Amino acid sequence: MSFGSAARAFLREHGTEAIEHPGGTLYSHLCRVEQRLAAASAARYVQLAGLTHAAYSTDGFDLALIAWTDRHLLRAVIGLEAEELVYLYGACDRDRTWRALAATSTVHDRFTGQKRILESHLIVPFVDLSIVNELDVIEQNPALLVNHGDYFRDLFDRWAPLTSPKVADEIQRLMGSRQ
Secondary structure, three states: OOHHHHHHHHHHHOOHHHOEEOOEEHHHHHHHHHHHHHHOOOOHHHHHHHHHOOOOOEOOEOOOOOOHHHHHHHHHHHOHHHHHHHHHHHHEOHHHHHHHHHHHOEEEEOOOOOEEEOOHHHHHHHHHHHHHHHHHHHHHOOHHHHHHHHHHHHHHHHOHHHOOHHHHHHHHHHHOOOO
16 A cells, blocks of 8 residues: 555544534545645655644644654654654644744644754745645635735745745735735
8 A cells, every 4th residue: 555545544533524624524635735736746754644643633634633742653644754754743833933933943842842853855845835735725715815914925925035936826826916
């Protein structure tokens, strides 16, 4: 069984097809995030992280499929690199991390209270996953763009130097310019 097939089976076993999320179910959202990352030419481990990014819950979606202390369970399904990115995404304290990320490369861990300076190879994947997730939610719930568009435009502008070109194109396509 491939990592992708195993990850989908893991998600189904953990009830994601019955959990409501903008645009349908959590399962459909996770699959769309994976597909968006694939379309942006992200590495396969980044796509797998996108597919399972909510496994430990997130700062914006507080429902864990498994406890973050059981990381070995997800590693066995998607591999070490992908699981590391899932952990970073789930652990990220957005209020303390996002606005300063481009300047500090630091993620504040909401699970442990510690902070981690991201290694250079993790920065673009972390930013792209974060953006693609938000873009999917915005596309499924356009009221978010009306209510929070300025915040996301400002944030994505801050992250522009860290964003892959295809994800930057998606930002422009879905959110337009600031004018």
